Amino acid sequence: MANKLITQENLKALVNELAASYDVFAPKRENKNTVSFGKLQSFEEYVSGVLLTNTTAKDKVYLQSEQLFQYELKKDTVEFKEKAPGKEAVIFGGRPCDARGFDVIDKLFNWSGYEDGPYTGGRKNTTIITVSCEKPETTCFCTSFAGGSPADGKGSDILLTPVSGKFLAELLTERGEKLAAKYSKYFSEAGDAETAAKAEFAKAAEAKITKKLDLAAVKKNLDASFDSPYWDTVHLPCVKCGACTYVCPTCYCFDITEKKFGYLNGERNRTWDSCMSEMFTKMAGGHNPRTDTKRRFRQRFMHKFRYHVDNFKEELCTGCGRCIRRCPVGIDIRKVVEEAK
Amino acid sequence: MEKEMQEIAKKLLAEKKVDWVIGYENSFEPGASRPVFMNKPEDAVKLVFNKSCVNNLAVYLPKIKKQKAAVVAKGCDLRSVREIIKEHQILRENVVIIGVACEGVESSKCSTCTENKLDGVDFTVGTVKDLGRKEDMSDIEKFEELSSKEKEAFWNKEFERCIRCYACRNVCPVCYCPDCFANRLMPEYLNKVVNTAENKVFQQIRMQHVFGRCTDCRACEEACPVGIKLSLLTKKMSKDAKKLFNYESGKDTDSRPPLSTFKVDEEGIAEIM
Ligand code: SF4
Ligand code: SF4
Ligand code: SF4
Ligand code: SF4
């Protein structure tokens, strides 16, 4: 696919123009310590220097609460109302680990020939423009994963990498090409020099990542450790909230509940759920097969680095490190899976 | 200070006085620490204490149940420990309190801390100094002056961000209910749909449940992954508990929390009828 160049000024103009006709979500400051993907009115609001937004871009496509339909009892029928499809959106300024998260859960929501309507609908409506990371955080470990890098384009439609005062814009999908074609006035052609500069950029950024997991060894250890006493103590500091799973770009579990209005009218909703919650496996009638906090804790790591690998040949993690940052008690996923035995 | 703490922990574990020592260890991240549970004397060397030791470890005590635990507590955490003992979530004889003479950690509460005295602990690590800090309610007073509309607009903006991860509840030492209203399905107090209105209901009910028990320890605010200003609520509650009931939570282990008792004439509350 094609490589283009875009200058700082043109990028600004592009984003402003996009914001006029699409929902543009980008890292935006909520308060002193909080930057999350919010709807941009103009480029000025975009916070460019933050790698780890407090929450992920996932929630712009895979909504935390999604109304599936409403039902209303009429005289002799039941009327169903489906939600109108959302506006076309652009997720701008996310990072390679955010975009890769979409690539990972795309497969899940299209598994075994079943297409998840609400997710894929949102996904088709959304163009993802990602920015490569120059200075990874100490919690970043994207290079542990196959092809993972602070300058990796997987899951992105367009990947922007700063080279010689401009951005190299790699158009990685048809959607990305379409957008660049529509706004072609902002782009110019890139040459081999810029492509080479991008490779240099990637190499330098990758070298700054301090932790690399040996995933084959992790998988082997997790395969053998389900009943290990390791899990009896490692979970103790964890308070079993849902922070780690709700800020994760790859956690996808959900619950389906009803909300009623009046006597018989209501709506059916899909909401995120978390394996860390005691409600997660609680069944009608009250039985809970995952009986204790140790089992809930073990599930998160087993799922991400063992079961998902069995099913999809890749980990359910992109190494963004958000769960490490946001965990109130400093549970470090790298350490938990690496030390499992 | 750390050496002293490690020696105490080692001895307690070696002599089997406790099943667990709960303290802080260095985490993987440079400059950060995290809670640690230790049950072997040789692990005691892991214990650290520094400015990053923000967590309130009292939250773990109700989970210890019938076992015995030693817990590292700063002055502020000590209030939570007392509160939990008062509420019969752990027996005093089952907990060994290792008080640390703290001079402040990386938390918003420390600049106005008057809690660094360590009355009633089993061990004191370091020397308690008078830090000359004073209580400051000016932020609350300023907030109180806002109109209801302004307050509502402020909280709507805050709780629009809430992702209902329940980290605030789960790190709270006095939110130990095994069956929290937020998880109940029959009756359903709280719908699973996450939106500003439901998020506010969650926090309003939680705050009501912890009124007069909350020690304004700020563990909830520190834990919130989206930086919601929960200390405005917890500080206001401690101010009101003092004003209405002349009550300060966690100051002792035997007084009754104000909402678990009543007087025919509450001096702090004006009669309306
Ligand atoms: S690992 Fe951390 S964020 Fe996740 S449930 Fe446990 S305490 Fe909460
Ligand atoms: S598990 Fe943690 S590091 Fe991995 S993708 Fe999720 S939040 Fe990021
Ligand atoms: S910790 Fe913050 S985001 Fe999580 S439920 Fe509490 S207020 Fe909401
Ligand atoms: S400040 Fe927050 S965590 Fe601490 S006792 Fe009060 S409600 Fe609980």
Ligand code: SF4
């Ligand atoms: S919010 Fe209320 S019901 Fe829930 S744990 Fe706290 S005190 Fe208990």
